[in-house]
Amino acid sequence: MSKVKITIPQLKEYKQDSRKFTMITVYDYPMALLVDRSQAEMILVGDSLGMVVLGYEGTVPVELNDVIYHLKAVTRAARNTLVVGDMPFMSYNVCKEEAIRNAGRLMKEGGADCVKIEGGLKVVDTVRAVVDAGIPVVAHIGLTPQTASMLGGFKVQGKDPQAAKRLLEEAQMLEEAGACAIVLECVPAALASLITEKLTIPTIGVGAGVNCDGQNLNGYDIIGIFDKFVPKFVKKYASLAPVILDAFNNFAEEVANGKFPTDEHIFNMNEEILKKIY
Numbered sequence: 001m002s003k004v005k006i007t008i009p010q011l012k013e014y015k016q017d018s019r020k021f022t023m024i025t026v027y028d029y030p031m032a033l034l035v036d037r038s039q040a041e042m043i044l045v046g047d048s049l050g051m052v053v054l055g056y057e058g059t060v061p062v063e064l065n066d067v068i069y070h071l072k073a074v075t076r077a078a079r080n081t082l083v084v085g086d087m088p089f090m091s092y093n094v095c096k097e098e099a100i101r102n103a104g105r106l107m108k109e110g111g112a113d114c115v116k117i118e119g120g121l122k123v124v125d126t127v128r129a130v131v132d133a134g135i136p137v138v139a140h141i142g143l144t145p146q147t148a149s150m151l152g153g154f155k156v157q158g159k160d161p162q163a164a165k166r167l168l169e170e171a172q173m174l175e176e177a178g179a180c181a182i183v184l185e186c187v188p189a190a191l192a193s194l195i196t197e198k199l200t201i202p203t204i205g206v207g208a209g210v211n212c213d214g215q216n217l218n219g220y221d222i223i224g225i226f227d228k229f230v231p232k233f234v235k236k237y238a239s240l241a242p243v244i245l246d247a248f249n250n251f252a253e254e255v256a257n258g259k260f261p262t263d264e265h266i267f268n269m270n271e272e273i274l275k276k277i278y
């Protein structure tokens with residue numbers, strides 16, 4: 001199977017052809033190698049790395065340099081997968097100039113193919129400015145973890161009529177501002193379906209139902225190695241945590257009782273050489 005990297009314009013063609021695409025969130029070289037070998041079209045190097053690989057409670061502490069560091073690892077592996085670099089909190093919120101400069105760093109230093117920016121109305125002009133600078137932008141509305149404190153936590157968004165209407169309007173404004181795709185996170189399936197229908201750019205759902213043009217899940221959730229919390233929208237396709245724990249315990253057990261290492265896993269030395277040092 002030869003996989004060819006999907007292009008930004010092709011994302012729209014996928015939507016026009018009702019062809020679904022997959023984005024998997026990963027942050028390191030071995031995981032990116034596996035995604036690259038899979039059918040998945042896209043990788044997100046998400047600021048969720050703060051929670052999944054750095055152990056923070058949220059995504060707010062994540063620095064631009066953290067995302068660049070992980071992007072570098074991922075883009076060394078992902079030669080045939082489109083890589084989205086997530087703009088962390090405060091890397092685009094102060095002013096448009098800073099947003100452009102920081103988005104540029106994700107592309108130039110991290111090797112990202114495009115960037116992702118959280119927010120609705122308030123980031124429309126920023127999205128336009130970054131796109132005008134020649135950087136493709138994926139928008140992100142609904143549950144926006146960087147501003148979770150203002151949303152009252154990691155909660156489903158757009159449940160009442162005003163909030164639902166606002167999300168639709170924001171999606172349309174972000175499309176108009178030039179976003180090449182939009183992530184809908186934790187929004188009711190029927191609303192995500194309506195937004196998908198009204199937009200010409202593809203929607204990427206994460207907890208947003210089957211009618212989105214693309215789907216995103218976290219790679220560490222999919223294989224069940226991150227189990228600190230598991231959002232309702234996650235489907236675990238494998239449960240590796242117990243498998244890994246078992247392997248670690250078997251190793252430690254064999255070390256404790258002297259069964260590891262055996263001849264198979266050691267390096268031998270010529271007897272004559274050994275005699276010379278006695």
Ligand SMILES: Nc1nc(=O)c2c([nH]1)NC[C@@H]1CN(c3ccc(C(=O)N[C@@H](CCC(=O)O)C(=O)O)cc3)CN21
Nearest residue numbers: 048051052145154155156186218221226230231232233
């Ligand atoms: N490993 C991982 N997977 C993710 O999907 C993910 C992250 N980390 N970090 C960044 C955000 C945070 N996300 C989350 C985290 C928790 C819930 C959660 O617990 N939601 C409740 C629903 C609450 C409600 O009903 O309003 C749930 O039960 O799923 C949802 C999304 C999604 N993202």
Ligand SMILES: CC(C)C(=O)C(=O)O
Nearest residue numbers: 025046047048086183
């Ligand atoms: C939840 C996804 C869309 C994300 O932004 C991340 O993983 O950082």
Ligand SMILES: [Mg+2]
Nearest residue numbers: 046047048086
């Ligand atoms: Mg994110």
